[in-house]
Each structure stands twice: as C-alpha cells, then as structure tokens.
Amino acid sequence: MRIARSLFLGLGLALTLLASVALAQTYPPKPVKLVVTYPPAGSSDLMARILAERLADLWGQPVIVENKPGAAGSIGMEYSSHQPPDGTSFVIANLGPAVINPILSKVPYDVGRDFVAVSLIATGANILVVNPSSPAKTLGELVAYARANPGKLNFGSGGSGSIAHMSGEMLKSLEHIDIVHIPYKGGILSVNDLLAGHVDMVFSDPLPVMQHIRAGKLRALATTGPERSPLAPDIPTCVESGVPGLLAVNWWGVLLPAGTPKAIADKFHADLVKVMQQPEVKEKFALLGVDAVSGTPEQLTAYMMSEKAKYAKLIKEAGIKAEE
Numbered sequence: 389m390r391i392a393r394s395l396f397l398g399l400g401l402a403l404t405l406l407a408s409v410a411l412a413q414t415y416p417p418k419p420v421k422l423v424v425t426y427p428p429a430g431s432s433d434l435m436a437r438i439l440a441e442r443l444a445d446l447w448g449q450p451v452i453v454e455n456k457p458g459a460a461g462s463i464g465m466e467y468s469s470h471q472p473p474d475g476t477s478f479v480i481a482n483l484g485p486a487v488i489n490p491i492l493s494k495v496p497y498d499v500g501r502d503f504v505a506v507s508l509i510a511t512g513a514n515i516l517v518v519n520p521s522s523p524a525k526t527l528g529e530l531v532a533y534a535r536a537n538p539g540k541l542n543f544g545s546g547g548s549g550s551i552a553h554m555s556g557e558m559l560k561s562l563e564h565i566d567i568v569h570i571p572y573k574g575g576i577l578s579v580n581d582l583l584a585g586h587v588d589m590v591f592s593d594p595l596p597v598m599q600h601i602r603a604g605k606l607r608a609l610a611t612t613g614p615e616r617s618p619l620a621p622d623i624p625t626c627v628e629s630g631v632p633g634l635l636a637v638n639w640w641g642v643l644l645p646a647g648t649p650k651a652i653a654d655k656f657h658a659d660l661v662k663v664m665q666q667p668e669v670k671e672k673f674a675l676l677g678v679d680a681v682s683g684t685p686e687q688l689t690a691y692m693m694s695e696k697a698k699y700a701k702l703i704k705e706a707g708i709k710a711e712e
Contacts, residue, residue, distance in 0.1 A: 415447075415475055415652055415655050415656070416447055416449050416475060416476055417476075418449065418476060419449050419450040419451070419452055419476070420443070420447070420449060420450070420451045420452070420475075420476050420477065420478070421451075421452050421454050421471070421476065421477040421478075422436050422439065422440050422443075422451050422452065422453050422454065422477075422478060422479075422480070423454050423456055423464055423467060423468045423471075423477065423478070423479040423480070424436045424453060424454070424455045424456070424457075424464065424479075424480055425456060425457065425461035425462075425463070425464030425465055425468075425479065425480070425481065425482075425485050426455070426457050426461060426464070426574075427455060427457045427574065428455055429576075430574070430575070430576070431512075431593050431595055431676055431677075431678065432480055432482060432640060433453070433455060434595075434676055435480065435509070435510060435640060435673065435676060435678070436453050436480050437453055438669060438672045438673065439451075439480075439509070439663065439669075440452070440453050442663040442666060442668075442669055443659065443660070443663055446659055446662065446663060447659070456468075459489075460484050460485060460488075460489055460547045460548065460549050460550065461481075461482070461484050461485030461489065462485050462489050462495045462496070462497070464479065464485065465479065465481065465485045465486070465489075465495070465497050465499075466495070466496045466497045468503075468643070468645065469497045469502035469503065469645060469646070470645075471645050472645070473644070473645040473646060473647030473648040473649075474648065474649075474652070475644065475648055475649075475652040475653070475655075475656055477644075477645065478506070478642055478643065478644050478645075478656070479503075479642070479643050480509070480640050480641070480642060481499070481503075481640070481641055481642075481643050482638060482639060482640045482641070483551050483554075483638050483639055483695060483699075484547075484549050484550050484551065486499050486641070486643075486692060487499075487692060487695045487696050487699060488549035488550075488554065488699055488703075489549050491549075491696070491699060491700050491703055492548065492549050492703065492708070492709070492710040493710040499643070499692065500689075501646060502645070502646050503643040503644065503645065503646055504643065504644040504645070504646055504647075504648050504653055504685070505641065505643060505685040505686075505688040505689045505692070506641070506642040506643060506644055506653065506656060506657050506660060506685055506688065507641065507642055507657060507660055507661060507664070507682050507683050507684070507685065507687075507688055508639060508640070508641045508681050508682065508683050508687065508688050508691060509640050509641060509642055509660070509664055509680065509681065509682065510639065510640040510673055510678040510679060510680055510681060511637050511638070511639045511640075511678060511679050511681060512593065512594070512613075512637065512638050512639075512676075512677055512678030512679065513611045513612045513613025513614075513617060513625075513636070513637050513638070514551060514552060514555055514591040514592055514593060514594075514611065514612045514636060514638065515591070515592055515593075515594055515597055515598075515601075515608050515610075515611050515612075515617070515620065515623060516530075516555070516589060516590075516591050516608070516609045516610045516611070516612070516626070517579075517582065517589065517590055517592055517597050517600075517601065517606045517607065517608050517609070518530065518582075518588060518589045518606070518607050518609060519582055519583070519585050519588070519606065519607070520604065520605065520606065520607050521585065522588065522589070522607065524609065525607070525609075526609060526610075526629060527609045527610040527624075527626060527629035527630065527631060528629060528630050530589070530609060531559075531563045531565060531630075531631070534563075534565040534566070534567055535563070535564075535565050538565070538566040539566045539567075539568065541567045541568070541588045541589065542567060542568040542569070542570050542587050542588050542589075543556040543567055543568070543569060543570065543587065543588065543589045543590060543591070544570045544571075544572055544577075544578030544579075544581055544582060544587040544589075544590045545569065545570070545571055545572065545575070545578055545590070545591065546571075546572060546573075546574050546575030546576075546577075546578060547571050547572065547573060547574070548569075548571050548708075548709075548710050549710070550575065551591070551636055551637075551638040552575060552578070552590065552591040552592060553569060553571065553708075554636055554699060554702065555591035555612050555634070555636040556569060556589075556591055557569070557702060557703075557706045557708055558633070558634050558636055558702060559626075559631065559634055560706065561702065561705065561706050562631055562633045562634060563631060567588075567589075570587050575590075575592060575593060575596060576596050578590050578592070579592055579596045579597055579600075582606065583600065583605060583606065589609075591612065591636070593638070593677060594617060594619050594620065594676070594677025594678075595676050595677050598619060598620065598677070601620070608620065608623045609623075609629070610623065610624055610625060610626045610628075610629045610631075611623050611624070611625050611626070612625070612626055612634060612635065612636040612637065613625060613635070613637055614627070614635060614637075616628075617677065618674065619674070619677050638678075639691070639695075640678075641688045641691075641692070642660060644656065653685075657684075657685065660682065661682040664680055664681065664682040665682060
C-alpha cells in the first residue's frame with residue numbers, strides 16, 4: 389500500500405511538472421498585463437512601454453501597460469501581489485515601493501513573500517539641480533552655504549521614501565547640514581516648483597531636468613552615481629565634488645506574483661533577458677537617462693536585500709519618518 393501511494397504521488401508530481409513545462413512552451417497563451425506603480429509619462433512608465441512593445445513582438449501577444457499609482461508606489465505593488473500567478477501579469481518595481489516604503493511604514497504586501505524576482509532591468513543616478521538664482525555653482529559651495537545658513541535651504545522630492553528624498557537625507561547626514569525636505573506627489577511636481585523658485589534644490593531623474601539644464605533654466609551641480617552619466621558627461625559626481633559617501637542609484641526590476649510555476653518563471657526570465665540585451669532597448673533606455681541591464685533572479689533578490697540594509701541604516705540614523 390505504501391509503495392502504491394508513493395508511486396501515485398510520484399506520478400502526480402511528474403504529471404504536474406510535465407503540464408507546467410508544456411504550458412511554458414506555449415507561453416503566454418493570452419495578453420499579458422504589465423503593472424506600473426507610477427502615473428503615465430514618468431521614467432517607470434516610459435521604460436514599461438518600451439519593454440511592452442518588445443515583449444509583445446517576441447511573444448506574439450499584446451502586453452498591456454496598466455498604471456496603478458498612489459501611496460508612493462504601494463498601491464500598484466499590492467494590486468500586483470493579488471494577480472493570478474500564471475505569468476500573465478508582472479510589475480516593474482523600484483527602490484521606493486520595493487525597499488523604502490516597507491521600512492518607513494506598514495504596507496499591505498511583502499516583497500519576499502508575495503513576489504518572485506525575475507531580473508533587474510535598469511539602474512540610474514539622480515542629478516542634483518538648483519535654480520539659476522542659487523548662489524551655489526558647485527556642490528561644495530552649496531554645502532558651505534547650507535552650513536552657514538542652517539534651516540534656510542530646502543529640497544523637493546517626489547515623496548517620502550523616494551530616491552530623491554533619500555539622496556537629500558544622505559547629503560544632510562554626511563555633511564551635517566540642516567536642509568528641509570519638501571515632499572510632492574511626484575518628481576515632476578518638485579521640478580516644476582524648482583523652476584518657479586519655490587524650492588531651492590531637487591535630486592531628480594535625468595529625464596525631467598535635462599532640457600531645462602540645456603536651456604539654462606536649471607543649474608546642475610552633481611550626479612549621485614559612481615560614474616558620470618553618459619547623458620551629461622560634463623556634470624561631476626558627488627564623489628568627485630567632495631562628498632564621497634553620497635552614492636544613491638535608483639533601480640527597476642521585474643517581479644512576478646508568488647506561486648508562478650518555475651517553468652513559466654524561467655521562460656519569462658529567458659525572454660526578458662533576450663529583450664533587455666537588444667541594442668535598440670539599450671539605446672532607448674539610455675535616452676531616459678538609465679542603463680538597461682539584466683541578471684538572474686538570485687542577483688535581484690540579493691540586490692534588494694543589500695539595498696534594504698543600506699537604507700534601513702540611513703533611515704534609522706537620520707530619524708526619517710513617513711509623511712502623514
């Protein structure tokens with residue numbers, strides 16, 4: 389009886405694996421949903437539309453971009469966690485909703501429990517910009533002015549927990565200066581107020597500010613990456629500018645709902661890497677100010693863990709709280 393039961397269980401497992409493999413070979417069987425946790429026209433949304441077009445060409449199935457903004461990306465993450473685990477829905481997560489939000493406040497999802505990591509797809513540094521009326525021509529001059537005028541300067545961001553917010557907090561912590569955080573409901577809103585002179589500085593994605601830098605409407609002081617940006621090779625890094633610890637790189641990765649069969653997740657990963665390595669995709673991502681990358685699920689998981697440790701330390705030491 390025990391042998392028969394073992395044979396039955398083994399046969400059941402084999403049939404399940406065969407069915408999963410067969411499904412992966414015909415994947416995807418229907419249109420696929422790509423969830424973006426931010427509004428249309430932002431960096432995440434534009435990357436998603438490039439990715440959706442290329443995956444649709446590869447699969448012969450539509451890939452529909454669905455924007456689910458709100459709560460600094462947490463609404464889209466929760467929505468994505470409840471989608472069917474059959475490979476027909478995935479989300480582009482980034483630093484804020486995947487790492488920072490769960491540290492700052494209680495969120496209705498757990499990245500490690502509710503998702504399957506697929507691959508990192510992009511990384512990109514911010515640019516520190518000021519209004520041309522600012523007395524600072526360099527990052528060093530900005531720090532010196534802030535030190536001489538505590539509490540007088542402020543910096544805008546796309547919201548509490550955003551990479552722009554974390555970059556500003558790093559600057560405050562490393563240089564022991566007092567600058568005031570002004571959160572907005574989106575990075576573009578903080579840039580608009582910087583242009584209008586309502587805030588003093590913003591750490592921004594390259595996309596919303598490059599045209600204003602070139603037109604002389606904003607002054608770029610430094611970038612937050614380890615190397616100069618190919619989009620703006622004349623702008624020094626914060627490291628070059630005398631703040632060696634200010635390294636803050638945003639990133640974007642693809643996640644599937646937990647429970648997605650391994651055969652499907654593996655097929656999805658292989659197809660995603662194939663698309664991310666296309667020269668046209670790399671070129672289009674570069675125009676957005678980010679580097680197109682790819683890797684293994686294990687690498688993405690390890691990277692998210694290291695980012696969590698890094699920012700948890702900053703948030704604790706700086707006493708950063710979620711905005712009410």
